[in-house]
Amino acid sequence: MAGKGRGVAAFTFNIDALGIGRGSMPEARVGPDPLFPPTDFKPVPLKVGEDEDYMLALKQEMRGTMQRMPHNIKFKTNKADVEKYTQRYLKKNEVHDDEWTPGPKKKRVKISSKDTEDVLTKLNELEKKDDNDKSDEEQPKTKGNEEDEEEIEEEEYEEEQVEDNDYIDNYFDNGEDFAAGSDDNMDVLSWPSESKDIQGNSKLSILI
């Protein structure tokens, strides 16, 4: 309180007694000492001589001998047990899940032989043509494949519409006209259109 009047940075004692002035205060510490502080002076080099070399050799020999003696006890590392554990752990983690494990290859959808013949004939015709650019050959090939897929899908789609259901087809706008440009994307679910999942069942039929 006494110091508040004259100035905040006033000491309670006569600072001259310690021999330091107000300006020569050391910097405030901002944290612990650095772990490897920089040293102004390098350490003195080690003594070298015959005695030191002999004692060095003695020390290393003694260390080696003591480590080989029977009183040097080490923990038993059972390496066999460790492998069994990892093997057991790996076996445990194997989940026999038919849904997620990749099945045998025979489940792949077979392409009908009629389509393959069409593709092959088309390829033969193209080969006979005089074509310089290879990309021109590839484009009709890919387009040919797409058309085949669309034919298959449309056949399935037409079959669906024959089904009896309680819903009036024309009541809802199933967005066919909206997405008329891209017939490939039958997976896009646009409510309230009647959409079909992979097996061709109407998704709305689930609600029944």
Add this chain to the structure above:
Amino acid sequence: MTSQEVRLCGLLLREHFGEVVEKVGTNLLRGGGQNLRSIIQETGVSLDLVKKSLCVLMQHGTCIFSPGRKGRGSPTEYHISCDLILKILRYPRYIYTAKTLYGDTGELIIEELLQRGHVTMSNIVKVVADRLTQTMEEGRSMDYKEVSSAFSKLVETHFLQRCPPMASAATKDNPATTEAPISTELLAPESFPDCYKVPQVTLVGRGKRQLEDPEDQSVAKKARMESVALGDEGIYWQVNFDRFHLHFRDQAIISAVANKLDQTSSEIVRTMLRMSEVTTSPTAAYTKPLSANEIFRSLPATYNIPRQVLDQYLSLLVDDPMEFVGKAGESGGGMYVVNLHRTLTNLARATLESVVQERFGSRSARIFRLLLKKKHLEQKQVEDFAMIPAKEAKDMLYTLLSQNLVQLQEIPKTPDFAPSRTFYLYTVNQLSTARMLLQNCYKTVANLIHRRLFETSNSKRLLEKSQRIEAILASLQAGGAEPEQLTEVEEMITAPEKQQLESLRLHINKLDSAENQVDETIFLLESYIHATATSSS
């Protein structure tokens, strides 16, 4: 047992006795006396491994057992002391001293004893004879008698001593004895009258080589089975570390005199110390007074200096500020003593001064020496006496103060310690500064060992490869192979790998050598602290 000591002991135990002993040992060091069950619980090590490690520690004299604190019937407790573990650092020095004093035989005896802890005489003699025989040429072997005579000489000069016998016949690792052992603590070996008596052992024979003919080996086996008792069953010997320490202390004093004065004065001091070896107790502050006549007679024959020159040397030694020698009387041409404790104090002081000089510069060392000499000085007086400008003197003083090498003493003028009316004096307390530096030394050695282990573990793969190749080379050479095969095997290590190995070897040698040399400082500071503590108590 400070934390630095415990850390260093843990590393030394790991290097020499393995990780299990390290775990058990550090647990005992940190926790004091514990019984077997609590050791097992705290370390998590299995029962028989704990038993084995306690046996190993007891074999080397580190661990002692005592009846439980809760009275009769409570399980025995095990205590461990870090002194003997810290002496592991000094083993090379002990072996080298034995070599200089007693030759190769003495060196091997001490080495085998240090490795095994407590051994019987017959055992040691056989082992050392075998080892010496291996290094000798074909056809010659070492006689047991020579080894026994070297052993007896070591015992006569008290470098070896008998282990004190256990009062009860209980086995060392069995904690569940029905009756508690009678001895509550390990009695000092010197309290037994037979401490330095060599037993009558009938040892006839010569050292055996390992690769002898199988016929000889079968003969040797038969001989071993026939010889039942060699006369010294149950008498175990151990190295007397205190005697070695006295020897090191004498060496330190002699070399200090040689450095400060000259060779002749050091010879005179060496003679005085030799004469008073048997008459001076280990904790004495001064040797027994010796008259100048006696010293003159006992000087070695090579130094034939006239009597007057000897008197001059003695008076020079007495007047020296390091106070190596003191005058105790006038009879017999002057009675002289060697001031053992005072010399140790001065040597420790010189060590402290050199530490300050190497860390902070010669001007800070000047301030430090000034404070040691004048005991208490004010800030202003320090500047005046040291003849250093005020600002720099202030800076240096505060650096020393922050490193705890210099302390501040307040002397109040008034009962309330008002800062404006108090004297602030700077002072150096030599004993506490020495203790602090000793802990620093322990930390240094622990860091060196740690770094060495780190370097080794980094290049583990490379070291293993080089070891395998050396083994292959050795087997090829023993089997007699062509030089092309040898060069082929040698080329399996590539040139950069060789360089890496070389630099690794250099680093490890340097770290090992540094450990040895820090240990010299540790010895000096320990002796000083021990001497001051015993003389003041």
